[in-house]
Amino acid sequence: GIQVEQSPPDLILQEGANSTLRCNFSDSVNNLQWFHQNPWGQLINLFYIPSGTKQNGRLSATTVATERYSLLYISSSQTTDSGVYFCAGLRSDKLIFGTGTRLQVFP
């Protein structure tokens, strides 16, 4: 089956720092999404980004579908950014989730 690797697996930052999270797919997928799972377990939609670049406030994402990867940029991180970040791609009408990046932001 398709493998979805995310890096780094863990990330510890101080407030105000910037970071880049990466998502690599072993095969082509469609309709890539980024999610933030907050400490209460809720999955929050960040980006729906099959290709190209999008920005939403301090967050932006880029997907290069032909090279099977996507990047999530977090600038000026805040403690509320803590949690686990997942990418997921659609394959055969099913979302395949990545392994996740656990982010901790300290004041």
Next chain:
Amino acid sequence: EAQVTQNPRYLITVTGKKLTVTCSQNMNHEYMSWYRQDPGLGLRQIYYSMNVEVTDKGDVPEGYKVSRKEKRNFPLILESPSPNQTSLYFCASTRMGRDEQFFGPGTRLTVL
């Protein structure tokens, strides 16, 4: 507000006691699905439905049932829960199954 709702949010039960987790969406989406999330195993699809009265198995359907009698609702039924079904469950919906998916807040289930 467009959303997917699940109930209950938390449930502790005992082995063998039938339970239902409800899921409802107000976005008129055709496609709905259930996932479970377990440490080290990530999110795995249990069942999905492409429209009313159309359901199919996902990756881990054993021990679960679903029904889709109305477009907005997609309940997950555990006829005889066992401890290995202790997990965090998510319901999701999307238009036509190939667009952005939206997830409910999750149901944390513990089976003793």
